[in-house]
Amino acid sequence: MQGSASGEGIGRSVPRLEDDRYLRGKGEFIADIRLAGMRDLAFVRSPVAHARIRAIRKPPGAEAAVFVAQDLVGVQPIVAVSGLPGFKPSAQPVLATGKVRHVGEAIAVCVAPSRAEAEDFAAAVDVEFDELPPVVDMRAALTSEIRLHDHWDNNVFLETFVEVAPERFAQPAPIVVRRRLRTARQCMSPLEGRGVVATWDRRVEQLLVYSSTQMPHIVRTGLAGCLGLDQARIRVVAPDVGGGFGYKGILLPEEVCAAYLACRLGHPVRWIEDRREQLTGNANCREHDYDITLHAEADGTLIGIDAEAVVDAGAYSAYPFSACLEAAQVASILPGPYAMQAYRCRTFSAATNKPPILPYRGVARSGVCFALEVALDAVARHAGLEPHEVRLRNLVPAAAMPFENITNKLFDSGDYPECLRRVIAAIDLPGVRRRQAAATGPLRIGFGCSIFCEQAAHGTSVYAGWGIPMVPGFEQAVARMTPDGGLELRVGIQSHGQGLETTLAQVAHEVLGIPLASIRVVHGDTALTPYSTGTWGSRCMVMAGGAVGTACRELAERIARIGAHLLQAPQEAVRVGAGLVSGPGGGVPIAEVARTWYLRPQDLPSDVAGAGLEATAGYKPPRDSGTFSYAAHAAVVSVDTELGDVRILDYAICEDGGTLINPMIVDGQVIGGTAQGIGTALYEEMQYDAAGQPLGSTLADYILPGATEVPEPRILHMQTPSPLTLHGQKGIGEGGAIGPPAAIANAVNDALAPFGVEITELPITPRRILAALLAHSG
């Protein structure tokens, strides 16, 4: 299927069509939108983590510009339920009612001609609190007498438990390693923060909401629920979106507020999130705590994993993914790409006085991969094996594919051991070991690797089980010919950096052969596109790609019918491709077919192609449990054992994303994800003090990796098509972010092994390394 004649189809690294406007600064992002009469919003946010609100006093003279919860008449709180047994839903108020449960929670909203003036009002709002003791640590939350949600009997959104052959854990194993591991609370940091512009469109009597979102249709559904409006009364438009990573797959209270005020005030309003709001009150993710025990034979063969994991879910269950997704994922993916006989895992989604945890690229997986792979290196050391050797003993072999693993995940295809072997060869492990042995003095060398698989584009069968407000079904696409022979693709997903305006066009080109220059992808607008759960879970290339391919095939049949008539050939004798309808006696351009159908219908008999040249098709893989792309990461680091600095000296990745639609874009995804994974490994951390105060509020405190911290990884590709998808593609958007924390932690621990020190907490900061070395040396 790869490689069309024109070099623009599947498998071709064509330059991204959207880059012209992005690179020339001609895009339109949320803060670029100017509407007549638009006013700015600023929020009064809680300065304390846990308190009852005794009184809110609006600034005298400015009462009309300030809105509190009681002023939002009829607005319902945001509720994200889960169908998992025992789940306790929370009501996330749009503006705090009665109680505040985290620093940064919105208490009031102020409206003014400019943001600065709105902030003046916000500063003048006087809130009286009765402070309550906060619940800050997730482990302490499990047993605390303090309640975040007064009517709950504990601080646990959900507890899950799964076990397979637990009797194996009762038998003594030759190797048993137990580790306590922790990952930091992070703040997803897309270049562009959240933002919303809302206005009431009088002509169509519709609320028009521009939002920097990954899922306009889901935002519409959620907004309609909170506002009590029919969904048809709301249009959500996602303009150009400057990165999302999960943070823009959430209905935010600020969005609901802005939408309500636009309806009520009769003029447009906007809220543009600033970095302080994003860091201190909104974009929380990733904080896990593991108690993991691996049981293995003397040769390193895994017997099983016995684990308990806590996820710090924060104060509320965010819409639509809920507070349980992260921990439920942990339980289902902890076995990684390995085969084993026994498994036991208990998880808790703990409620704490922090902002709600939100799904971030590689949801749960970067933590899971870190926990499992760090513990596996400990098994390797016990067994006297190199890290990759212990993995090769346990990876699911290619011959076993497709493989149903111990948590009933269906690994669709691939050769995991070969992937690992290739990355080990690329990193030149014997050479690294020689350099390591030669290193003396404070600078030590370490090697580490990780391997994981990434479930992507999982659909109805998976999400129905979790029972969250959003269950993806068939993904739809509209393929529509224009009278001049162009092609419009309308999709309900949203492209915010993935290059989908290019890759979806490549899929259409593969089917129809229409030049990319004549194909336009329309997305990010509920008025123009079919319903979709949006862009998340590495699903778009499989789901929207499959829908576009299916719609184009349907369109091709209709084109063939018209073309056959124009060629005066039987329909079964013509085929569509390379921009032509070809028959035995010659061909006719697809553009001519379109012209005829739209502009010269008199040339066609009346019984030809009444359905027209606009096809809507739904697509779902025959089994929608997800594709499994996979990758192995290998890192060589130096560790300054006197200062605790870690430098990445070399980084290699071997990944298999099935059929690659555009390999250049895949490389971009892998590199971008790896940069974020390096952030998780070494830099990013939002610490909270005992009072529940976030200890960073700017990017000087919350450290992101930059150009000097991210090496250029060497990327090797394998391409094992998925048997489940239309073109063999697999979702691969998140993998880059999953592998680095484990690979880098293992490399650091390899470097520190001679000192008898092991790092068990992310990020691996100079302070953590020095503290561990000091503690060990006494």
Added chain:
Amino acid sequence: MKAAAFEHACPASVADAIALLAGEADARVLAGGQSLGPMLNLRLSHPRLLVQVNRLQELTGVAADADAVTIGACVTHAAIADGLTPDIGGGVLARVADGIAYRAIRNRGTIGGNLCHADPAADWATALTALDATMLLQGPDGARSLRACDFIQGAFRTALLPGEIMLAVRVPQLPADARWAYEKACRKPGDFAHAMAFVLLCGGRRRAVIGALGARPLLLEDDDVSLAGATHSLRALSGLDEVQRRMQLVVLSRALAKAQA
């Protein structure tokens, strides 16, 4: 966040600037704005009046004589890093300037603004204390000068009096036999340092300054310039834990080794 409302004045001379400062108690001097700008936006600072001085020619001149180099307070880090100002020997000022934050900040940030802000992790405070520079100040009551070690009084605290502004920094020329080294530890290049040390050896005298202490730079002289001396002095400082002391000592020992190499 956006800054609270303020008045903005662009005086035509230092004398006018001082007069403006004298007329408004709640005023701040705006030079490159690389620290004050964010503080205004975060509303950590909300003066009624900003007096912008970085376009004043009186503050952007440079001069050199046999004893010292004088650099106007509003000369940018970038100008110094690019070698557009006279050197005191060994390229030391350019080396320090080139390590300040990022190019975009160096393009606008000024040496005087940096010193008057007195961030404890700032490069100039540590380096110029070691180099024994003198701050030339002008206020409503006339001109005066202060050595760097007397000018910086603590974290974000200086000896500047109300209404006073810095005119220039006078940095002594380095003797030909001078050896120096500047080391700092940062999470990433351009980030705030969590340990820094400047070591200067010349004519049998030794000076070492430890910065990024969350307080004024720590000056060690002659016999105190040793790991033992530094250990003793750091122990006496409150607010440092064992890891921070260890990092400072490692950075100092590396600077000492480089200067002596």
